Amino acid sequence: MPDTPLTKAPEVEGIAGYVTPYPYLDKLQEKMEERLARKVPLAGRFCGFCYARLRETDAICPLCNTATAERPTVDEIPQDVLRAYKAKQRTEATWVYMGAFVGLIIASIAFVWLELWGPGILGHPATGFAVLIGGGYLLAQLTGPLISGQFGYRKGARKRDRMWTEFLAKRDGGGPPAA
Numbered sequence: 001m002p003d004t005p006l007t008k009a010p011e012v013e014g015i016a017g018y019v020t021p022y023p024y025l026d027k028l029q030e031k032m033e034e035r036l037a038r039k040v041p042l043a044g045r046f047c048g049f050c051y052a053r054l055r056e057t058d059a060i061c062p063l064c065n066t067a068t069a070e071r072p073t074v075d076e077i078p079q080d081v082l083r084a085y086k087a088k089q090r091t092e093a094t095w096v097y098m099g100a101f102v103g104l105i106i107a108s109i110a111f112v113w114l115e116l117w118g119p120g121i122l123g124h125p126a127t128g129f130a131v132l133i134g135g136g137y138l139l140a141q142l143t144g145p146l147i148s149g150q151f152g153y154r155k156g157a158r159k160r161d162r163m164w165t166e167f168l169a170k171r172d173g174g175g176p177p178a179a
Contacts, residue, residue, distance in 0.1 A: 016153040020161055024050050024063040029160075032085035035077060043075050051077045080170075084163035091156035092149065099148025103139030107132055 013019050020026060028050060034040050045054045047061035048071035060067050111132040114122055121127060 015157075016150040018154040018157050020157055022161060022164055024052070025160060025164060026157070027063050028052055029085060029088065032077070032082065033089055036082060036086055036089070046074050046077055048072050048074050051081050078167075080163070080167045084160045084167065087163060088156035088160035091159055092152040095148045095152025095155065096144050099152075100140040100144030102148075103141070103143035104136050106143075107136035107139050110135060 015026065031040075031053065032051075035042070040053075045056065045058075046052065047054055047064060047066055048068070049066040050061060050064040051074070052061055052063045054061060054068070054073060058068070111128045114128040114131055115125065117123070118127065
């Protein structure tokens with residue numbers, strides 16, 4: 001074998017391999033989910049550009065760096081913005097649940113196969129139930145959050161970003177910021 005130098009693996013960018021054109025949206029996702037769940041007050045002082053909650057003393061938004069003099073604050077987050085965050089949350093959850101159910105179905109099929117056609121100790125009911133319970137849990141964790149969660153994040157973030165772009169176009173007549 002010839003001596004070839006090892007090459008570095010490509011560096012993964014973004015979250016789950018997706019780089020959003022709006023980095024402040026990822027930072028705001030958790031805060032907007034709290035707002036959607038009504039864990040925080042509905043009204044307040046919000047950035048006029050990205051709708052992050054601001055303190056009374058804030059003159060510049062800490063997330064998007066927009067000055068309040070440049071774009072005045074608002075009292076409430078627009079429904080179109082909340083729909084974009086909700087769409088990402090719902091898409092991601094759907095993919096995770098689908099993946100987890102696939103893992104449970106695989107474990108159930110393995111259980112039935114072991115009980116009906118498993119030779120020797122593999123056909124024992126205790127082995128089948130161990131595969132059903134333990135394998136079902138492990139496969140649901142593997143295929144749900146670890147595998148399908150990656151797809152769900154990418155799909156949901158793309159959907160949120162598309163809805164945000166449409167909102168910006170409707171609000172300002174603009175597209176993605178120059179960042």
